[in-house]
Amino acid sequence: MTQLPGAALRGRSAIVFGGTSGINLGIARAFCAQGAHVFVVSRKQENVNAAVESLRGDGGHADGLVADVRDFDAVAAIAAAVAEKAGGIDIVVSGAAGNFLASAETISSNGFRTVVDIDLIGTFHAARACHPHLRTPGASIINITAPQGAKPMIDQVHACAAKAGVNMLTRCLALEWGPQGIRVNAISPGPIGETEGMRRLAPSREAVDAITGVVPLRRFGTIAEIAEAACYLACADYVNGVVLDVDGGVMLGTGGIV
Ligand code: NAP
Numbered sequence: 165m166t167q168l169p170g171a172a173l174r175g176r177s178a179i180v181f182g183g184t185s186g187i188n189l190g191i192a193r194a195f196c197a198q199g200a201h202v203f204v205v206s207r208k209q210e211n212v213n214a215a216v217e218s219l220r221g222d223g224g225h226a227d228g229l230v231a232d233v234r235d236f237d238a239v240a241a242i243a244a245a246v247a248e249k250a251g252g253i254d255i256v257v258s259g260a261a262g263n264f265l266a267s268a269e270t271i272s273s274n275g276f277r278t279v280v281d282i283d284l285i286g287t288f289h290a291a292r293a294c295h296p297h298l299r300t301p302g303a304s305i306i307n308i309t310a311p312q313g314a315k316p317m318i319d320q321v322h323a324c325a326a327k328a329g330v331n332m333l334t335r336c337l338a339l340e341w342g343p344q345g346i347r348v349n350a351i352s353p354g355p356i357g358e359t360e361g362m363r364r365l366a367p368s369r370e371a372v373d374a375i376t377g378v379v380p381l382r383r384f385g386t387i388a389e390i391a392e393a394a395c396y397l398a399c400a401d402y403v404n405g406v407v408l409d410v411d412g413g414v415m416l417g418t419g420g421i422v
């Protein structure tokens with residue numbers, strides 16, 4: 165497990181958008197454990213402060229900045245600040261997201277737009293703003309997508325549309341920026357325990373049981389299991405344009421004959 169301290173990312177800098185809680189904070193923690201200088205970014209100063217304190221408490225080399233990924237100028241300013249402080253950017257994780265259950269006939273235009281703005285446009289903003297500061301060759305961008313990006317789901321029209329865009333954005337950037345020495349991949353986590361995402365999508369015991377019942381491994385994944393995949397993609401020098409399912413087999417479906 166990547167929870168063990170190592171040196172795979174020593175001397176490298178990483179910026180983790182949405183890195184102040186849940187899965188993304190777990191990725192930030194694993195990158196710190198591998199020796200990276202990690203910058204976590206989110207909207208709320210108190211969340212940034214708490215995340216930095218927690219990472220430093222574990223011995224990590226961590227800093228934090230505040231920005232809303234929907235605001236390109238703010239994202240560009242923090243990318244420049246990180247590059248200045250760290251001498252360039254080696255790894256970008258785009259994990260900021262918003263989600264809730266809402267049916268297609270009741271979600272408002274602004275509700276739909278808000279999720280697309282954070283998940284899809286925010287992911288483009290992060291990549292576009294960091295691009296001029298990436299240390300190449302060898303830079304790695306890791307977008308956090310979801311099974312919604314490849315699988316239609318009820319009450320998830322907004323997240324499905326947004327994450328499908330993230331998957332295609334990942335492949336397009338991998339194609340366009342590969343020749344510059346920049347790898348662009350995505351991780352698609354399955355249902356992960358102890359996260360805000362699952363608190364929102366599976367708010368009851370029955371909902372948790374229904375979800376784990378269709379995961380071939382019959383359990384939620386853990387934040388550490390996603391962080392392990394992020395460490396792999398940060399170092400996998402010939403992997404480019406991949407959407408890596410880390411989901412206990414969810415994308416295989418239920419195996420019925422129809
Ligand atoms: P989470 O704990 O709610 O993390 C979301 C993070 O994004 C927080 O740090 C939040 O901090 C930040 N954020 C939200 N809106 C932002 C914005 N507009 N600009 C900048 N930062 C923003 O969520 P999670 O459940 O761990 O999910 C993390 C990622 O994994 C997401 O991309 C999600 O789609 C994906 N995922 C999760 C699951 C799951 O089971 N949980 C499954 C598949 C995929 P602030 O509030 O301070 O901004």
Ligand code: COA
Pocket residue numbers: 261262263264265266271272273274275276278279360361364
């Ligand atoms: N059901 C339906 N619509 C909802 C909703 C819900 N549960 N929650 C918010 N919306 C709608 C709002 O009604 C609003 O639309 P309106 O102006 O037409 O009324 C729109 O979404 C924007 O809401 P607002 O609260 O202004 O957005 P925000 O920018 O402050 O916050 C959210 C963004 C809504 C995504 C918020 O839930 C958030 O910050 N999420 C981050 C954490 C998270 O979702 N984690 C899980 C990651 S997978």
